Amino acid sequence: xxxxxxxxxxxxxxxxxxxxxxxxxxxxxxxxxxxxxxxxxxxxxxxxxxxxxxxxxxxxxxxxxxxxxxxxxxxxxxxxxxxxxxxxxxxxxxxxxxxxxxxxxxxxxxxxxxxxxxxxxxxxxxxxxxxxxxxxxxxxxxxxxxxxxxxxxxxxxxxxxxxxxxxxxxxxxxxxxxxxxxxxxxxxxxxxxxxxxxxxxxxxxxxxxxxxxxxxxxxxxxxxxxxxxxxxxxxxxxxxxxxxxxxxxxxxxxxxxxxxxxxxxxxxxxxxxxxxxxxxxxxxxxxxxxxxxxxxxxxxxxxxxxxxxxxxxxxxxxxxxxxxxxxxxxxxxxxxxxxxxxxx
Numbered sequence: 001x002x003x004x005x006x007x008x009x010x011x012x013x014x015x016x017x018x019x020x021x022x023x024x025x026x027x028x029x030x031x032x033x034x035x036x037x038x039x040x041x042x043x044x045x046x047x048x049x050x051x052x053x054x055x056x057x058x059x060x061x062x063x064x065x066x067x068x069x070x071x072x073x074x075x076x077x078x079x080x081x082x083x084x085x086x087x088x089x090x091x092x093x094x095x096x097x098x099x100x101x102x103x104x105x106x107x108x109x110x111x112x113x114x115x116x117x118x119x120x121x122x123x124x125x126x127x128x129x130x131x132x133x134x135x136x137x138x139x140x141x142x143x144x145x146x147x148x149x150x151x152x153x154x155x156x157x158x159x160x161x162x163x164x165x166x167x168x169x170x171x172x173x174x175x176x177x178x179x180x181x182x183x184x185x186x187x188x189x190x191x192x193x194x195x196x197x198x199x200x201x202x203x204x205x206x207x208x209x210x211x212x213x214x215x216x217x218x219x220x221x222x223x224x225x226x227x228x229x230x231x232x233x234x235x236x237x238x239x240x241x242x243x244x245x246x247x248x249x250x251x252x253x254x255x256x257x258x259x260x261x262x263x264x265x266x267x268x269x270x271x272x273x274x275x276x277x278x279x280x281x282x283x284x285x286x287x288x289x290x291x292x293x294x295x296x297x298x299x300x301x302x303x304x305x306x307x308x309x310x311x312x313x314x315x316x317x318x319x320x321x322x323x324x325x326x327x328x329x330x331x332x333x334x335x336x337x338x339x340x341x342x343x344x
């Protein structure tokens with residue numbers, strides 16, 4: 001069941017081989033069809049994330065069954081529904097976490113992974129929410145069971161993940177410490193609500209954390225760096241602290257002090273999101289709709305947007321992400337229709 005005429009083909013970014021940003025050029029691809037429990041979304045905007053860059057480089061292949069088209073989060077209008085999905089979803093403005101396919105005019109999403117875009121939230125803003133929101137929620141609040149009054153250390157404080165961690169932390173009573181690579185980025189992070197931002201290029205973040213916490217350390221570290229950062233992160237943890245790994249930008253191996261883990265009762269955990277099953281993601285979407293989405297609906301939670309680019313300029317979006325100068329999320333827009341447009 002669908003709305004109006006849905007074209008048989010669409011414009012998408014679907015590189016035939018791995019490479020630099022220059023491989024991200026528009027091509028024509030068949031418009032996908034929603035299967036059981038799925039919806040087809042006319043995409044207005046799509047978030048750009050680090051896994052998209054890794055996929056383009058050939059370092060992060062899509063999981064089985066996922067589209068080869070990159071893009072893990074989208075916002076737009078539901079224009080068709082698959083078997084088992086009620087017709088009342090037709091026409092709804094939604095954002096969704098998807099397994100791939102976001103860099104296109106149309107994309108398929110699991111109906112239970114969609115969140116309704118409230119009035120006042122632009123499609124660009126909506127597309128910037130799912131990936132970081134699902135990631136921070138599942139890792140900080142579920143795996144690390146963050147609670148009001150906890151102190152959280154996040155590396156990459158001005159990234160999409162970092163800014164979302166600051167915003168969610170502020171809403172749920174956490175003290176958030178971040179690291180960033182310049183005084184300008186540190187100032188931006190503190191303006192967003194970070195209690196302390198540390199320029200890791202100027203000072204040792206381990207000592208800075210100890211100084212700020214008066215020697216106690218932090219309850220949680222959310223780490224996207226890996227490698228030699230892991231043993232340094234453990235030095236930042238308070239007793240009974242939790243270390244959560246979500247990326248390995250500096251390497252997938254680390255040497256850790258096991259005795260210290262035992263003595264201070266530390267927990268080392270981590271997760272990936274893209275490969276998790278439908279039921280898990282539906283459970284997270286339900287939690288977010290109940291516990292976080294009211295803050296979005298009432299205007300208390302808005303993602304930080306760095307820049308938006310038209311779909312045809314996806315290569316420039318990736319260049320900006322790889323340069324590391326962005327503050328917040330980078331978003332692709334389809335035909336410019338999403339720029340500044342609020343959902344009704």
